[in-house]
Amino acid sequence: MNQIEDMQTFVRIVEAGSITKAAEQLNTVKSAVSRRLSQLEKRLGVTLLTRSTRAHTLTEQGKSYYQHSLRIIEEVADIEAGLTQQNYALSGSIRIAAPLVFGLEHLSQALLAFNERHPEIVFDVDFDDRKVDLVEGGFDLAIRIAKLEDSNLIARQISSTRMVLCASPAYLKTQGTPTTPQQLSTRHKKLQYYRSLENWHFVEDNGQSVNIKIPTALTSNNGSFLLECAIKGTGLLYSPDFICHQAIKDGKLTIILKKYLANPTIPIYVLYPQNRHQSHKIRHLIDFLIEYYGDTPSWLID
Amino acid sequence: MNQIEDMQTFVRIVEAGSITKAAEQLNTVKSAVSRRLSQLEKRLGVTLLTRSTRAHTLTEQGKSYYQHSLRIIEEVADIEAGLTQQNYALSGSIRIAAPLVFGLEHLSQALLAFNERHPEIVFDVDFDDRKVDLVEGGFDLAIRIAKLEDSNLIARQISSTRMVLCASPAYLKTQGTPTTPQQLSTRHKKLQYYRSLENWHFVEDNGQSVNIKIPTALTSNNGSFLLECAIKGTGLLYSPDFICHQAIKDGKLTIILKKYLANPTIPIYVLYPQNRHQSHKIRHLIDFLIEYYGDTPSWLID
DNA sequence: GTTATTGTTCAAAAAATAAGAACTATAAGT
DNA sequence: ACTTATAGTTCTTATTTTTTGAACAATAAC
Structure with missing residues (x-):
């Protein structure tokens, strides 16, 4: 029938x-x-x-x-x-899951720029550092700043960030500026992001890799808050450059032990479900993001 | 698909x-x-x-x-x-083709009675003695007063009519009242309906059948007009009883040679196209017509 | 880590549909 | 009136589409 x-x-x-x-x-x-x-x-x-x-x-x-x-x-x-x-059509809504600080500080700018070109698109951005289920949450895409795990999602790298170790000039003046990883063990405290590792991984001059664990001054799930604390001199901050780049450029924070950090570069991915037919606007936005951040994103230091 | x-x-x-x-x-x-x-x-x-x-x-x-x-x-x-x-639903239109006199004198009454019960139905009646193509004309049904020919239409008999031979009392007084078919051959003229046969068919007392042809006084395609002529004494009228019954009851016409007429009864059929699925209202109307005329239609003489 | 549930894929079976030929009916041409 | 041509139906046979059932993969739930 x-x-x-x-x-x-x-x-x-x-x-x-x-x-x-x-x-x-x-x-x-x-x-x-x-x-x-x-x-x-x-x-x-x-x-x-x-x-x-x-x-x-x-x-x-x-x-x-x-x-x-x-x-x-x-x-x-x-x-x-x-x-x-x-x-x-470049219209309708796009629902995005993004990490808190990256989302607020960097993604939002990109989305606003995209929106200027395509005002018919309405963004619905959920800022949360927790890993969300794209399908269950009904997200069209998610930003993930980490090495990829296996999943049934498609990933495209849109940029990368570099981890830096830094502290306020005042803090370094009081506690001393370490020039080798080993010197961290004494008189230093760290500002701990709740999801990241307790140990810091370095490569010494002789090529030997070393794990350093120092006491925690404060733990938070909010990168901006940790940044504020670092600027106030609460402790050492191990942070992606997209969080602390401005403070460093402004001289509020000083990078230390730069050359000793192991694997400082972390890729930034956009993830989306395995749809047989990807909507044009989603593909367009991903292309835009890659172009927007490019090889020299705004958070790049030097 | x-x-x-x-x-x-x-x-x-x-x-x-x-x-x-x-x-x-x-x-x-x-x-x-x-x-x-x-x-x-x-x-x-x-x-x-x-x-x-x-x-x-x-x-x-x-x-x-x-x-x-x-x-x-x-x-x-x-x-x-x-x-x-x-x-x-008993609503919508029903398109009917009907012979002129039967339609105006008898069918119209039946349809008005039907309409009283089912006012939602709108009749569209085409009065014409010519044989019409039901399909081409878009008719739901047609009334046909004749022996059936082969066709791809379905027929149901709704009543019958009887042919009578009659003339006005004045005519018979002048020309004489024939008592046997043979006596028609002298001094008589007929009123001729254009579609009917030129010869009249009789069965004599001895069972012998005979064809009689008498001169034509007048030909017309309108039965009512021939009736008027007969009443005025223009000639003999060979007519179905549904046309002349009132004039006979009123004494304006007298039946002659009644017992000699061969095959005086003609069926009245309603015809409709061979539709796989007959509409309910059409079936309803046909049933109504059969019931309305019944075995003793209003034109029955004795 | 195991089990249970959900969705996908594949080959085979079943059902639906189309093709082609034969047939009926009738209009048009002669 | 006869023949031809055209339109529609019906039937059997092909073809295509859809469904089935089983095997499989993935991942929640226990």
Whole structure:
């Protein structure tokens, strides 16, 4: 039972004026069209077309069915075409999950810039450092700043960040500025981001790698707050450059032990579900983000 | 490509919340539903549902398609149900082809009586003694007063009429009242209906059948006019009783040679096209007509 | 770590549909 | 009135589409 094809066939018969002509126009044989019509009438339990060898007349029901069919066929076509257009249109909403600080400080700027070009798009950004389930949360994409784990999501790297170790000039003046990793062990405290590792990983001049653990002055799940604390001299901050770059440029924080840090570079990815047909606007936004941050993002130090 | 079934399947998936449940509700297996959904997405070139092992989320296009689908499914069901209702409803129009005199004098009364019971029905009656093509003319039914010829139409007898030979008392006084068919041959003239036979057919007392031909006083295609002429004494009238019954009851015409007429009874049929599904109102009207005229129609003489 | 549930994929079976030929009916041409 | 041509139906056979059922992969839930 294919109601739409029945409608299309019936409309063709009515407009062509004969089953034979309708069959030609539908690129099929008259027997198929004849059978379709009689099956349709049987299903509806109604005579649509009174037919003799060479003349046709629409019954009242036939007229009604014809008119409704015209409308339905058009509506269905519009709906299906509309979906594709929607797919290509740079409009509608994009729902994004982003880490707190990166989202507020950097992603927001990029999104605003994108929005200037494509004002029809409405962003719905959820700032949260916790790992969210894209599918369950209904997100179109998520920003993740970390090495990738296995998942059924697609990832594209949009930029990268570099970890730096820094402290306020005042703090360094009081506690001394360490020049080797080993010197951290004495008289230093760290500002601890709740998700990151307790130990800091260094590579010494001789190529030996070393794990250093120093006491924690304060733990928080908010990178900005830790930054404030570092500026106030509460302790050492081990932080991605996109968080502390401005404070460093302003001289409020000083980088230390730069050359000893192991694996300081962390990729920034955009993740999205494995959709067979990716919406055009999503692809467009990802391309935009890659271009926006580029090889020299604003948080780059030197 | 069955768009409506695709829509129904998709709606079921969305509302059931999972492909497996949707399959159960649709009395099929999950593989069929899964395949239908992926084929649909492929055809539309759009992801409707972002799905992982246990969670589903509608994409924007999915939401749009879901809502449109709901509406279209309902509309199509309404249209199809509407046709059946239309079929059973005693409303709408009935187009009838009827012979002139019978139509004006007798059918019209029956139709008005029917209309009193079913005022929603609008009659469209075409009065014409010529044989019309029901299909070409778009007629629902036709009245035919004659022995049936072969045709692809369905016939039901609704009543019958009897042919009588009559003349005005004044005419018979002048020309003499014939008591045997043979006596017609002298001094008589006939009023000729254009479609009827030139010869009159009789059965004599001895069982011998005989064809009599007498001169024509006047020919017309209008039975009422011939009746008027007969009353005025222009000639003999060979006529169905539904035309002359009142004049005979009023004594304006006298029946002659009644017992000699061969095959005086002519059936009155209602004809309609061979529709696989006859509309309820048409069947109803035919039943009404048979009941209305019954075995003793108003034109019956004794 | 194990089990249970969900969705996908695949080959085979079943159902629906189309094709092609034969047939009926009738309009048009002669 | 006869022949020819055209339109529609019906039937059997092909073809296409859809469904099934099983095996599999992925991942929540226990």
